[in-house]
Amino acid sequence: MTISADHTAPGSAPGSAPDQAQPRPAENAVTEAVRKFGITVEDYMLPARHQIQMVDPEGRLLAEGEQGTEPGHEYPLPGDEELLAAYEQLVVGRRVNDQNSALVRQGRMAVYPSSHGQEACQVAAALCLAEGDWLFPTYRDAVAVMTRGVDPVQTMTIFRGDWHSGYDPAKHKVGIQCTPLTTQLLHAVGVAHAAKLRGEDTVVMAMCGDGATSEGDFHEALNFAAVFHLPVIFFVQNNKYAISVPLAHQSVAPSLAHKAVGYGMAGERVDGNDVVALLAVLDRAVALARGGSGPLLVEANTYRMQAHTNADDATRYRQDSEVAEWLAKDPVARMRTYLTGRGLLDDDGDSRIAAHAEAVATQLREGLGEDVPVDPQELFRHVFSEPTPQLKEQAAMLADELARDASSGEASK
Amino acid sequence: MSPTVTTSSEANGNVSAATARAAASAASAAEASGPQSVTMAKALNTALADAMHADPSVLVFGEDVGQLGGVFRITDGLTRTFGEQRCFDTPLAESGIVGMAVGMAMNGMRPVVEMQFDAFAYPAFQQIVSHVAKMHNRTKGALKLPMVIRVPYAGGIGGVEHHCDSSESYYAHTAGLKVFTPATVADSYRMLREAIDSDDPVMFMEPKKLYWSKDMVDLEDLRSAHSANRKVGTSSEGRAAVARSGTDATLIAYGPSVPTALAAAAAAAEEGRSLEVIDVRSIVPFDDETVCASVRKTGRAVVIAEAHGFASVSSEIVARVQERCFHHLAAPIRRVTGFDVPYPAPKLEHYYLPGVDRILDAVDNLQWED
Numbered sequence A: 001m002t003i004s005a006d007h008t009a010p011g012s013a014p015g016s017a018p019d020q021a022q023p024r025p026a027e028n029a030v031t032e033a034v035r036k037f038g039i040t041v042e043d044y045m046l047p048a049r050h051q052i053q054m055v056d057p058e059g060r061l062l063a064e065g066e067q068g069t070e071p072g073h074e075y076p077l078p079g080d081e082e083l084l085a086a087y088e089q090l091v092v093g094r095r096v097n098d099q100n101s102a103l104v105r106q107g108r109m110a111v112y113p114s115s116h117g118q119e120a121c122q123v124a125a126a127l128c129l130a131e132g133d134w135l136f137p138t139y140r141d142a143v144a145v146m147t148r149g150v151d152p153v154q155t156m157t158i159f160r161g162d163w164h165s166g167y168d169p170a171k172h173k174v175g176i177q178c179t180p181l182t183t184q185l186l187h188a189v190g191v192a193h194a195a196k197l198r199g200e201d202t203v204v205m206a207m208c209g210d211g212a213t214s215e216g217d218f219h220e221a222l223n224f225a226a227v228f229h230l231p232v233i234f235f236v237q238n239n240k241y242a243i244s245v246p247l248a249h250q251s252v253a254p255s256l257a258h259k260a261v262g263y264g265m266a267g268e269r270v271d272g273n274d275v276v277a278l279l280a281v282l283d284r285a286v287a288l289a290r291g292g293s294g295p296l297l298v299e300a301n302t303y304r305m306q307a308h309t310n311a312d313d314a315t316r317y318r319q320d321s322e323v324a325e326w327l328a329k330d331p332v333a334r335m336r337t338y339l340t341g342r343g344l345l346d347d348d349g350d351s352r353i354a355a356h357a358e359a360v361a362t363q364l365r366e367g368l369g370e371d372v373p374v375d376p377q378e379l380f381r382h383v384f385s386e387p388t389p390q391l392k393e394q395a396a397m398l399a400d401e402l403a404r405d406a407s408s409g410e411a412s413k
Numbered sequence B: 001m002s003p004t005v006t007t008s009s010e011a012n013g014n015v016s017a018a019t020a021r022a023a024a025s026a027a028s029a030a031e032a033s034g035p036q037s038v039t040m041a042k043a044l045n046t047a048l049a050d051a052m053h054a055d056p057s058v059l060v061f062g063e064d065v066g067q068l069g070g071v072f073r074i075t076d077g078l079t080r081t082f083g084e085q086r087c088f089d090t091p092l093a094e095s096g097i098v099g100m101a102v103g104m105a106m107n108g109m110r111p112v113v114e115m116q117f118d119a120f121a122y123p124a125f126q127q128i129v130s131h132v133a134k135m136h137n138r139t140k141g142a143l144k145l146p147m148v149i150r151v152p153y154a155g156g157i158g159g160v161e162h163h164c165d166s167s168e169s170y171y172a173h174t175a176g177l178k179v180f181t182p183a184t185v186a187d188s189y190r191m192l193r194e195a196i197d198s199d200d201p202v203m204f205m206e207p208k209k210l211y212w213s214k215d216m217v218d219l220e221d222l223r224s225a226h227s228a229n230r231k232v233g234t235s236s237e238g239r240a241a242v243a244r245s246g247t248d249a250t251l252i253a254y255g256p257s258v259p260t261a262l263a264a265a266a267a268a269a270e271e272g273r274s275l276e277v278i279d280v281r282s283i284v285p286f287d288d289e290t291v292c293a294s295v296r297k298t299g300r301a302v303v304i305a306e307a308h309g310f311a312s313v314s315s316e317i318v319a320r321v322q323e324r325c326f327h328h329l330a331a332p333i334r335r336v337t338g339f340d341v342p343y344p345a346p347k348l349e350h351y352y353l354p355g356v357d358r359i360l361d362a363v364d365n366l367q368w369e370d
């Protein structure tokens, strides 16, 4: 049932009370899993007993029985082409992270919350989506935004400091990199709801961090998505810290993915440093959501390798040994070993990918290295569709002030 | 209302007898031509229905707005008429309602959401301030958020606590929000239609004590005037109204205080004093021109508002008028506002609310001797 231009289609049968809650669309994935495997609805919604992992930290493909899959929680291995494309983006993402951190040190950017160590999550969150789908990122998800196709320099505008969003969210179907924690999840819900009312099969990827799951909007967004049966994938990057606060202070749930069942949706947890497993889980989540199974919650188990931002000192709240442990689980090195071992990646391929990454880094250095002129009149231009009389007055006041500054500057020369 | 609503109901072909009766009774007020006695609630309801009929992207949602028609019945019959995809109940969560509306507005819809009461909109404050108000600016105008947040506000109904807040100043203080508040039946129709048409987000503050106030209005006239204005691109948006002409002093009021100001002006007239009453209507954008023209003419002004006076819309109005009209003023501008106390319990609200006597006292204090 969709909203058509002649808007004459309320969703009820002739003669029935039109105000009754409409029946939920077929929960096909759940009912199918229940029928096929004899598992309960709760077993379907609860995450599998173990996180889904396909390639271990040493770059070895795990045997099917060791991947953490279960009846109702099966994930086919993604195809070679998809894996190679993902690896390329991993390398680019790592380069982007390190280039941006360097630009902050050089004073070219105000701040950069790096996703170093989380690149597999970044890349998979973007690559699993189709053309018309939407992505709602946080401040830490610049690599996901770029992987989705937004120009790297436009992606970084928010941190360069000359305006807030550097790209048009509607054009790219990518929300503004959002800082008020989890507020963007509700926008994801709204975008999905609007699409559903028009009968479009849009899927929306809604990203947040582990600490953010404590926010009220996290709860409201998951509940709204579940009640309205919307194709939203809530993708939580559990990187173990919210600035300095470890996850144990946010939640004592068995895992963040377990929260799904409380909303009546399916949850899964996945090795967030294994891009193979991430793609397998997210591809299926996208397919399920697009097929009408409602929202899903995916928790990626990863680690923030660097401080929260350049302004943070991570040594105040975590041990070097912990960081070293996670260094051994690096998502980029792991994938390189795996693909090389499978003969999918050779030196030529590797250097081509490295050149691609370098080209993006150059783009960033050049784009962020130059001072962009700012227009103070722009302060007033976009507050409303049309500036109010008051804003016009204030714009004139500033213009006059600047004109006087300029002429006194001239005079003093 | 009848041509639009009944046509669409009939086309649905699935309206129950009760629904048909409801639609017929909803339509009857307007079917008889000429002015009828109409409540503000009815005018708002008609504006919503007309807007939904005119534009399929207009959606109405909130708490109890579906089957029940809203606790104040402003959305009465909309689900029946337009189906529950166009007017529906959400889970009970205000941030969710507003946040979802943001996403819908980003994706081609024109949501009109209802906050059940003023003080229950506060969970949505973060969404309103950080996203609703800023989205257009953050994207240099690339993203418009055409959405309306309806808030039944202010007191005077003997409500228990948390049901009577005058919250307009919070929104007016937030750059990027338009803030409208009608005081008359006809304005409530006109302004809600304009709010829904606006490409900018609008906080639509409905003085709940006036919901059942009545006026003789011709809804069909209002409807055609709206269509005609829309065609030529004119609107009364952002314009204050002269609610009563006078020569001696100006009472500046909005929303729930307008009828009180008019009553004070009527009382003053009996004592031989001619008061002009300005109904601000649009707090943002503010109509300096109309307000200041009146004050320059009369030379004296009292600003009236139910909200606490401190750091409020009323203080802003005083500041603006003082800056612009100082040399025309025969006396300092006075204010009659709520006291700076939490909104009182029902048996005390009488002492708190600006009343006719307090307004007349303020007028008496406008230095008439010189």
Ligand SMILES: Cc1ncc(C[n+]2csc(CCOP(=O)(O)OP(=O)(O)O)c2C)c(N)n1
Binding pocket: A140, A179, A180, A181, A208, A209, A210, A211, A212, A213, A239, A241, A242, A243, A304, A308
């Ligand atoms: C509503 C809100 N409260 C506080 C903050 C300040 N803040 C920014 S990031 C952050 C930590 C978030 O941690 P998490 O969700 O785990 O994401 P991560 O930074 O680890 O990616 C905090 C507290 C904020 N941005 N928004």
Ligand SMILES: [Mg+2]
Binding pocket: A209, A210, A211, A237, A238, A239, A240, A241, A242, A243
């Ligand atoms: Mg975290």
